[in-house]
Amino acid sequence: MKVKEVAELIGISVRTLHHYDEIGLLSPKRKAESGYREYTDEDLETLQQILFFRELGFPLKKIKDVLNSPSFDRQEALLLQKKMLLEKRSRLDQMILLIERTIQHAEGEIQMTNKEKFEGFDFSQNPYEKEARERWGNKAVDRSNAKLAGMSGEEQEAMTEKMNAIYRKLAALRKEAPSSDEAHSAIKEWYDFLNDNFGSYSFEAFKGLGQMYVSDERFTKNIDQFGEGLAKFMCEAMAAFADKKEIERRSDLGD
Structure with missing residues (x-):
């Protein structure tokens, strides 16, 4: 064909x-x-x-x-994909049931406790954090250190200043909506900077990295030096950026 x-x-x-x-x-x-x-x-x-x-x-x-991968087996992959899709369907079924009960509650048909209103949500795991940690673990640090070691003092200074300039731009926007066009444009600069200097990062990993900015106090402390609340703003802007790119991907696939 x-x-x-x-x-x-x-x-x-x-x-x-x-x-x-x-x-x-x-x-x-x-x-x-x-x-x-x-x-x-x-x-x-x-x-x-x-x-x-x-x-x-x-x-x-x-x-x-x-x-x-030499070890790739199509039949094994299909079984794994089936298992993962069944888990995804189960989570969606739980959310649909929660929505139906919430509608009944809003119409006065049933009464829900505050705990019951959130029983379908599960924030115990971030599906993107594992990939983000893999990409930003020891090997990634070693790669970035090796790259820095191969730069002249002037080149290192220029890269640091470019990074700080992006932080300052984002800090100036942190009172705006994370999904605004201005935030989207600025956070894309951060995404491009990371890809240009420290490897190739998927949108999922980028979103997971943003989560780490607020879940790991070391990230939060360093980033918030440029403005209080910047880490939280970047986390939300990175998520909005990644979600928008995922919608564009699905559109390209005809979804």
Whole structure:
């Protein structure tokens, strides 16, 4: 099947398939006589795997690593994906039930205690924190230190000043809504700065890092030197930025 046929079959954009090809995630072979890329049944099975992982919130880089792993087993992956989707459905069912009971409470049909109003929520785990901690753990620190060691004093000073300038810009906006256009633009500068200097970070990891700014007092103390409440503002702005990018991703996939 040609790329346009695959896009129409699945309901995603040709641009998305081209992007998967460009980053080496899914690259069908070119047919010698026509020069067009053609998707085999095996390619479509791989694409199905990619879309399952995307539905579960996996970043493209992580999906590529998983699919390229010598130990990757398609059947095992399907069973794991089923388990994760069932867990996701269970959480959604709980939230739907909570909403239905809340509607009944609002209409006077039942009475809910304050505790019952929040029984469907679970904040015991941050699904993005593990990836963020992995990316910002000892290996990430070692990489950043190695990069800094290879810079001249002037280069280090310039990078530090650029980082501080972004902090100051965000501090000046911390009284604004974290989802405002100004906040979005400024927090994108922070996202780009991290990616340019300390590796490649998914939107999920970026969101998780923002959570660490408020959950880890060391982050909070350092960031709030530029203005009280900045860590909280950055956490919320990073979450808004990541959520917006996720909506854009789903739109590209035709969701």
